[in-house]
Amino acid sequence: MFCKPSSSKNHSATCSVLQYADDTLLLLRGEVEDVQHLKRLLDQFSAATGLLINYHKSTAVPLHMDARALPQCIATLGCRQEGFPQTYLGLPLSCEKLKLTAFDPYICKTDRYLASWQASFLNPMGRTVLINAVLDGHLSYIMMSVALPPGVIAKIDKRRRGFLWTGDGESTGANCLIAWDRVRQWRSNGGLGIRDLAVQNICLLLKLLHRMHVGEQSSWAAWVRQHTCLATLSGDLQGPHWESLRSLLPLYQAITTVTVGDGQATSFWQDVWLNDECLSDRFPALHSHCKRGDKSVAATLSDGLRNQLVSRLTAEAAEELAVLENILSDVALSDARDTRHSPFADADGKLHTADLYALLKGVGASSGSPVNHFWGSCAPPRVQFFAWLLVHERIQCKANLARRKILPDDTCELCGRCPETVVHLLFFCDFAASFWRALGFDIPADMEAKNIRDLPRPIHIGKMHYDTFILVCCWSLWKRRNGITFRQETMTLRQTLQECKREAKAWSCRLPCTDQSLGDHWCNLFSLAM
Numbered sequence: 001m002f003c004k005p006s007s008s009k010n011h012s013a014t015c016s017v018l019q020y021a022d023d024t025l026l027l028l029r030g031e032v033e034d035v036q037h038l039k040r041l042l043d044q045f046s047a048a049t050g051l052l053i054n055y056h057k058s059t060a061v062p063l064h065m066d067a068r069a070l071p072q073c074i075a076t077l078g079c080r081q082e083g084f085p086q087t088y089l090g091l092p093l094s095c096e097k098l099k100l101t102a103f104d105p106y107i108c109k110t111d112r113y114l115a116s117w118q119a120s121f122l123n124p125m126g127r128t129v130l131i132n133a134v135l136d137g138h139l140s141y142i143m144m145s146v147a148l149p150p151g152v153i154a155k156i157d158k159r160r161r162g163f164l165w166t167g168d169g170e171s172t173g174a175n176c177l178i179a180w181d182r183v184r185q186w187r188s189n190g191g192l193g194i195r196d197l198a199v200q201n202i203c204l205l206l207k208l209l210h211r212m213h214v215g216e217q218s219s220w221a222a223w224v225r226q227h228t229c230l231a232t233l234s235g236d237l238q239g240p241h242w243e244s245l246r247s248l249l250p251l252y253q254a255i256t257t258v259t260v261g262d263g264q265a266t267s268f269w270q271d272v273w274l275n276d277e278c279l280s281d282r283f284p285a286l287h288s289h290c291k292r293g294d295k296s297v298a299a300t301l302s303d304g305l306r307n308q309l310v311s312r313l314t315a316e317a318a319e320e321l322a323v324l325e326n327i328l329s330d331v332a333l334s335d336a337r338d339t340r341h342s343p344f345a346d347a348d349g350k351l352h353t354a355d356l357y358a359l360l361k362g363v364g365a366s367s368g369s370p371v372n373h374f375w376g377s378c379a380p381p382r383v384q385f386f387a388w389l390l391v392h393e394r395i396q397c398k399a400n401l402a403r404r405k406i407l408p409d410d411t412c413e414l415c416g417r418c419p420e421t422v423v424h425l426l427f428f429c430d431f432a433a434s435f436w437r438a439l440g441f442d443i444p445a446d447m448e449a450k451n452i453r454d455l456p457r458p459i460h461i462g463k464m465h466y467d468t469f470i471l472v473c474c475w476s477l478w479k480r481r482n483g484i485t486f487r488q489e490t491m492t493l494r495q496t497l498q499e500c501k502r503e504a505k506a507w508s509c510r511l512p513c514t515d516q517s518l519g520d521h522w523c524n525l526f527s528l529a530m
């Protein structure tokens with residue numbers, strides 16, 4: 001990569017080298033003399049070691065250099081001339097804002113994964129695991145370094161959504177049974193736990209910001225510290241990448257506190273460095289009179305706080321100034337670097353993105369989601385997925401299909417009288433009602449799908465793993481309905497209870513070892529009801 005020639009001529013033909021494995025980046029001044037010098041060095045290296053450099057596979061990227069010198073520089077090296085973006089260590093490298101096409105390799109990689117999976121053999125829970133573990137995993141690397149544009153996230157989400165609901169790269173609104181926003185909520189909040197890439201991207205970039213502040217050993221962090229003020233991220237480092245990091249600074253400041261040393265890396269107004277509140281929150285009137293609110297602690301204390309303020313203060317601001325000056329009189333800076341602390345960091349100072357992600361997604365805000373207990377039940381994953389749809393009233397019964405205009409009519413095929421809603425099908429349709437009665441259940445008239453877990457438990461049914469027992473029943477009723485609707489099967493009550501017994505026997509292997517005898521208890525219950 002050639003850089004703009006320096007105006008000073010006293011340089012000694014040096015160049016910076018970044019090398020990782022076999023990916024080498026050489027940065028040198030865009031002058032013929034420097035390029036010839038580099039070529040001689042490389043030739044000598046080849047002669048001495050016998051390692052030949054393949055110039056045909058190398059590229060030269062001119063950057064703000066004299067166009068007249070360019071042809072000779074390229075001819076000297078004998079490599080191809082290219083522009084930005086360049087791929088270095090798998091990341092798109094550019095001095096300008098990256099276009100969406102720069103991220104195509106990542107989208108193509110997603111497509112390759114999707115094409116290689118036999119999606120039709122996977123149930124939705126299997127596909128969920130692949131999305132979380134593989135599709136999202138391969139994006140972590142780029143999301144740790146670069147803010148993905150919303151357009152790229154939309155393209156990837158389209159593929160993830162299609163794969164989840166149809167096993168294909170595409171889906172229509174009719175295929176998506178639950179809104180994508182809901183799907184991306186955590187399970188404890190009623191979602192499916194599919195990762196929200198935009199939020200995950202923010203978490204990973206916060207980790208990058210944190211490394212700038214605490215990365216004692218990182219030469220990259222040391223280089224950043226030389227070129228920018230960490231308190232405000234203002235300085236020599238410009239461009240869209242730094243703007244995106246700068247936009248995350250308020251969030252980073254909100255999740256960290258600082259023990260001030262030299263005060264260089266701490267924002268006077270925005271960081272929490274005195275007590276447990278940032279000064280802009282504690283002294284809002286005074287802060288509103290500040291001409292430049294982005295100074296570091298060191299800069300503010302050396303320039304004097306009053307020099308940052310407008311000349312006329314309101315009575316309230318003057319009062320706050322007196323209090324703040326009194327507090328600052330006790331502050332003494334040292335030569336040590338500022339130290340960052342965060343409740344999201346471990347003892348080694350590493351930021352944990354999982355906890356941050358949970359915070360940003362508001363996990364726990366409605367942790368009483370009715371589906372919570374079913375995720376923890378011993379039902380097979382595909383039945384847990386069914387339970388998730390069930391409590392959201394999104395299983396593909398006729399009322400739901402008619403509502404989305406997929407079917408013209410929503411009449412229940414089993415009784416031919418009522419609309420086939422989730423609750424009707426599983427609790428109030430003639431067959432379902434007799435099924436629950438046979439098992440000794442008394443279904444409340446105001447039964448709702450979201451309250452399915454609160455179905456009153458008959459005394460003879462054990463309390464342990466009651467969630468799993470309810471799912472055995474609902475799953476068997478659903479399978480019976482599908483058998484009748486799609487395969488014209490007939491299943492009597494006795495046959496359905498036998499089916500429940502088979503399921504209970506199979507599922508009991510999934511119970512904890514100490515509770516596996518419960519399977520026999522359930523089988524007895526179904527036998528007695530026949």
Ligand SMILES: [Zn+2]
Binds near residue numbers: 425428
């Ligand atoms: Zn019915």
